[in-house]
Amino acid sequence: MHKHPEDNGRTVLPDEEIEIELRAPNVPTIDLVDIPGIVQYPPAAAKATREIATRYLRMEHTLVLCVLSARTQSLRNNAVWPLLRETLEGDRVSRVIAVLTMVDLPGGDDMLAERMSLRGDVPDDVGIERLVPVVNRDTNTSVGMGEATEIERRWLQGWCERRGAGEPELEYDPSKLGIHAVLQQITNLFVKSNHIRTQ
Numbered sequence: 001m002h003k004h005p006e007d008n009g010r011t012v013l014p015d016e017e018i019e020i021e022l023r024a025p026n027v028p029t030i031d032l033v034d035i036p037g038i039v040q041y042p043p044a045a046a047k048a049t050r051e052i053a054t055r056y057l058r059m060e061h062t063l064v065l066c067v068l069s070a071r072t073q074s075l076r077n078n079a080v081w082p083l084l085r086e087t088l089e090g091d092r093v094s095r096v097i098a099v100l101t102m103v104d105l106p107g108g109d110d111m112l113a114e115r116m117s118l119r120g121d122v123p124d125d126v127g128i129e130r131l132v133p134v135v136n137r138d139t140n141t142s143v144g145m146g147e148a149t150e151i152e153r154r155w156l157q158g159w160c161e162r163r164g165a166g167e168p169e170l171e172y173d174p175s176k177l178g179i180h181a182v183l184q185q186i187t188n189l190f191v192k193s194n195h196i197r198t199q
Contacts (some may be wrong), residue, residue, distance in 0.1 A: 057087035070108035104135040
């Protein structure tokens with residue numbers, strides 16, 4: 001792999017795309033677009049990331065998987081919320097899945113219970129129905145998907161047992177927690193928005 005000549009580690013290349021085509025039987029035909037996260041600095045990168053996100057958010061059939069860091073002190077101040085308000089209208093507001101990543105790293109679970117119940121830290125006018133917490137997967141690249149999913153399940157189940165005692169909404173529920181919950185939410189969103197038909 002070669003480094004792009006304009007890539008200095010602080011530059012966003014808004015018109016450069018890498019396309020990977022995957023084919024498999026019995027799966028929906030979709031374009032999955034991984035765009036750079038919205039940044040505030042430097043100004044040129046901030047402008048470029050907003051323009052890229054806005055371009056895709058304005059597309060009629062866009063479904064949004066919004067990945068947020070659990071280590072952020074306030075989710076309410078995230079730059080993505082104003083962008084969602086500006087670009088999504090009507091029933092398209094409900095086409096957003098929010099994933100809270102790095103909940104297992106220091107500071108990641110400080111407000112997890114409140115965030116999972118959408119109390120206080122998430123704006124109520126951007127169509128987020130649930131935050132799905134997932135553990136960090138960047139630090140151990142030698143672990144396979146199956147083992148990583150099991151590690152995540154154990155961590156989330158342990159957290160629920162430690163922090164959710166006596167609170168039914170915080171009981172361990174794999175349909176609301178972890179990567180499998182994210183995949184289920186995506187499937188539900190496909191069905192809800194008529195991107196795929198159920199049999």
